[in-house]
Amino acid sequence: MMKLWYKQIVSVIRLEMKKTFFSKRGLWVYLLAFAPVALYMVNSVHITRQRQNLVQLATEHPVSRSVFNGIKTGLSRDQVVEKLGEPYWQRTLYHDRESEKERSFVLYKYTDGKNDFTYHFKDGKLTQIKHRDPDTLPKSQLIFATSFQFYFLRLAIFFGCVGIFVNLFRGEMLDKSLHFYMLTPMRREVLLAGKYFAGLLATVVIFTSSTALQWWAMLWQFERGVIVDFLAGPGWTQFGAYLSVTALACVGYGSIFLAVGLLFRNPIIPTVAVLLWESANPFLPPLLKKTSMIYYLQSLCPVTASPDKNMPPVINLLISPTGPASTLTAVTCIVLLTLLVLVLASRQARKLEINYSTD
Amino acid sequence: MKNDLITLDNVSRFYGEVLGVNRVTLSLPPGITSLVGPNGAGKTTLMNLMAGLTHPTRGRIRVLGLSPTQSHRLFGLVGYATQFDAFPKGLSGFQFIYSFLRLFGYSNAECKRLANQVIEQVGLSDAAGRKVAGYSKGMRQRIRLAQALAHDPRVLILDEPLNGLDPLVRAETINLFRRYATEGRHVLVSSHVLHEVDMISDQVVLMSGGYVVAEGQIQGVRSEIQERPVKILIHCKQPSMLASKAFEHDHVVEAQILTEGSGVLIKTRDADQFYRLLNHLALNGIDIEGVTPADDNVDSVYDYLIGGEEKVSL
Numbered sequence: 001m002m003k004l005w006y007k008q009i010v011s012v013i014r015l016e017m018k019k020t021f022f023s024k025r026g027l028w029v030y031l032l033a034f035a036p037v038a039l040y041m042v043n044s045v046h047i048t049r050q051r052q053n054l055v056q057l058a059t060e061h062p063v064s065r066s067v068f069n070g071i072k073t074g075l076s077r078d079q080v081v082e083k084l085g086e087p088y089w090q091r092t093l094y095h096d097r098e099s100e101k102e103r104s105f106v107l108y109k110y111t112d113g114k115n116d117f118t119y120h121f122k123d124g125k126l127t128q129i130k131h132r133d134p135d136t137l138p139k140s141q142l143i144f145a146t147s148f149q150f151y152f153l154r155l156a157i158f159f160g161c162v163g164i165f166v167n168l169f170r171g172e173m174l175d176k177s178l179h180f181y182m183l184t185p186m187r188r189e190v191l192l193a194g195k196y197f198a199g200l201l202a203t204v205v206i207f208t209s210s211t212a213l214q215w216w217a218m219l220w221q222f223e224r225g226v227i228v229d230f231l232a233g234p235g236w237t238q239f240g241a242y243l244s245v246t247a248l249a250c251v252g253y254g255s256i257f258l259a260v261g262l263l264f265r266n267p268i269i270p271t272v273a274v275l276l277w278e279s280a281n282p283f284l285p286p287l288l289k290k291t292s293m294i295y296y297l298q299s300l301c302p303v304t305a306s307p308d309k310n311m312p313p314v315i316n317l318l319i320s321p322t323g324p325a326s327t328l329t330a331v332t333c334i335v336l337l338t339l340l341v342l343v344l345a346s347r348q349a350r351k352l353e354i355n356y357s358t359d
Numbered sequence: 360m361k362n363d364l365i366t367l368d369n370v371s372r373f374y375g376e377v378l379g380v381n382r383v384t385l386s387l388p389p390g391i392t393s394l395v396g397p398n399g400a401g402k403t404t405l406m407n408l409m410a411g412l413t414h415p416t417r418g419r420i421r422v423l424g425l426s427p428t429q430s431h432r433l434f435g436l437v438g439y440a441t442q443f444d445a446f447p448k449g450l451s452g453f454q455f456i457y458s459f460l461r462l463f464g465y466s467n468a469e470c471k472r473l474a475n476q477v478i479e480q481v482g483l484s485d486a487a488g489r490k491v492a493g494y495s496k497g498m499r500q501r502i503r504l505a506q507a508l509a510h511d512p513r514v515l516i517l518d519e520p521l522n523g524l525d526p527l528v529r530a531e532t533i534n535l536f537r538r539y540a541t542e543g544r545h546v547l548v549s550s551h552v553l554h555e556v557d558m559i560s561d562q563v564v565l566m567s568g569g570y571v572v573a574e575g576q577i578q579g580v581r582s583e584i585q586e587r588p589v590k591i592l593i594h595c596k597q598p599s600m601l602a603s604k605a606f607e608h609d610h611v612v613e614a615q616i617l618t619e620g621s622g623v624l625i626k627t628r629d630a631d632q633f634y635r636l637l638n639h640l641a642l643n644g645i646d647i648e649g650v651t652p653a654d655d656n657v658d659s660v661y662d663y664l665i666g667g668e669e670k671v672s673l
Contacts, residue, residue, distance in 0.1 A: 003464075004464040007461070007464045008462055008464060011458065011461035011462050012462070014458070014461075015447060015458050018448065018449050019448065175445055175448070176443050176444075176445035177443075177445045177446060177447050177448075179412060179441055179443055180446070180447055180459070181462065182410075182411070182412055182430065183410070183434060183438075183439050183441070183459075183506070183507075184430075184434050184459065184462040184463060185430065185431045185432065185433070185434040185435045185462075185463060185464075186430070186431060186434075186462055187430070187431045188430070190431075350428075351414075353412065353413045353414060354407065354412040354413065354443075355374070355413060356443065
């Protein structure tokens with residue numbers, strides 16, 4: 001019997017493959033999934049060029065890092081130029097363009113090839129020094145963690161699962177082709193399992209590929225040595241953790257939206273309800289917090305998207321999950337929640353009728 | 360022996376307040392059974408109930424002893440060609456049947472063999488590699504029939520299977536039904552045209568408004584129908600002469616010349632005799648332009664069969 005079920009599940013997956021991977025209706029899922037890859041790539045290219053540009057400028061206007069340390073506010077422009085030489089870039093800002101005497105700000109830029117310094121002069125005196133750090137790996141890791149938890153998990157994977165899993169049953173009801181499966185000696189539970197695995201295969205492939213590419217695009221801007229050191233340290237573990245969280249998000253959200261497609265004629269309302277519940281998670285009391293998928297997924301993320309002092313307070317509130325669950329608890333809860341939803345969905349599948357005229 | 364029957368015991372199905380079928384009690388033996396009724400009579404609902412695609416609001420159904428809710432057992436025995444004209448996207452005729460058979464658990468080689476065999480049986484071998492989406496209506500009808508036949512079922516449920524078929528394929532399909540019936544299988548066919556199925560049916564179930572209005576051996580239904588005058592419209596250039604010649608025969612009970620004088624509406628108790636008479640008149644100089652049965656549809660049969668009674672027992 002198990003052999004027959006296995007064969008039937010594989011056959012359903014094969015049939016669903018085209019719909020889940022290559023449906024025109026599902027193109028937006030790819031956009032959602034791969035948009036961050038494009039952004040990381042553009043950012044990496046931009047930073048690499050900027051770095052090359054700084055190196056070039058440092059060659060043309062050589063200044064050593066130790067000299068920068070000696071520049072303090074209160075120095076005159078002439079003193080700064082005497083120590084650092086001519087800036088690679090300067091601009092004068094006027095309060096009143098009609099009278100050059102009214103000028104008040106002068107900006108000078110210097111670089112040592114890695115760091116970029118901007119000096120603000122007012123009335124010939126240095127009043128402010130702005131230092132832009134080079135883009136470091138820890139900084140990029142934090143950006144990745146934030147983007148992963150607040151865009152990728154909450155929006156991209158969430159809506160990607162809506163697009164793929166809801167359509168597994170609801171889409172076929174609308175296309176009037178669901179009866180095709182119902183005319184075979186296949187248990188409804190087996191059909192449900194086949195469709196779930198088909199959706200899971202598609203979402204896991206699409207979204208884990210995207211996670212892997214985002215990771216690669218994030219690292220691309222760094223020198224080979226930096227990358228090798230990082231991977232030899234926590235890099236591979238973090239990478240594996242992000243891939244696992246991506247797959248688990250597909251497992252969990254997939255089951256929810258498969259059930260939504262079976263239980264509701266109009267999936268928009270339950271989808272919005274789930275979205276609101278997941279989004280409200282940071283504001284919920286601890287007990288309720290543990291009834292949402294995002295709580296466990298965030299608990300599994302290797303880098304905490306920690307509150308940054310420059311981030312708005314609202315975001316700080318959002319990204320501080322209280323008492324993250326242990327890995328074992330998080331994985332167990334996601335799997336149990338998934339099984340519970342699938343059992344409920346299979347009970348509904350048993351009662352499913354083909355009545356296209358009302359759909 | 361009881362397991363050879365399809366039985367429905369006081370089966371009703373309502374869609375909210377809309378009646379699908381009501382209080383249907385049937386016991387169908389093997390052979391060709393025709394479900395006949397106009398659109399909305401409840402034929403498709405009854406077939407869907409037998410196949411478990413919908414569930415009865417009340418009553419009990421057994422197909423060869425199995426409940427339709429046991430779809431995993433039922434569809435080993437039952438093949439159902441629905442009226443739904445939709446197919447899984449992007450599949451060719453062969454892929455459609457092949458994929459369907461894979462869901463039965465057959466091996467790859469067995470699926471290929473059975474798919475090719477049944478596609479040949481319905482005369483679609485040349486088009487097997489083409490996408491179903493590009494098929495004509497008749498071809499789609501045939502591929503649905505192939506799907507129902509593919510796993511060699513004991514019970515064939517076919518919703519309007521002759522719709523859209525050309526005369527040659529229709530004749531071949533009817534022969535196929537006959538062959539299945541002679542092998543002791545059930546062939547349950549729906550139609551809204553009684554004349555389409557009365558020649559092939561062993562038994563007939565007439566439906567109207569969700570109720571079974573008549574059921575039994577086809578001979579009984581046919582004799583009921585034969586006692587009823589049939590209307591035939593004849594377009595000709597000499598309607599008065601045709602009417603007077605027709606009236607010389609006892610079986611013609613009424614002749615009505617059309618107001619525009621383009622023809623005559625004859626009511627006869629014996630259509631076969633009247634058609635022979637027409638041939639004779641045509642050979643003797645009456646220029647007949649066209650002959651159309653004026654009430655050759657099941658609605659008029661009901662009008663007659665039901666009469667003032669709720670149900671006619673045959």
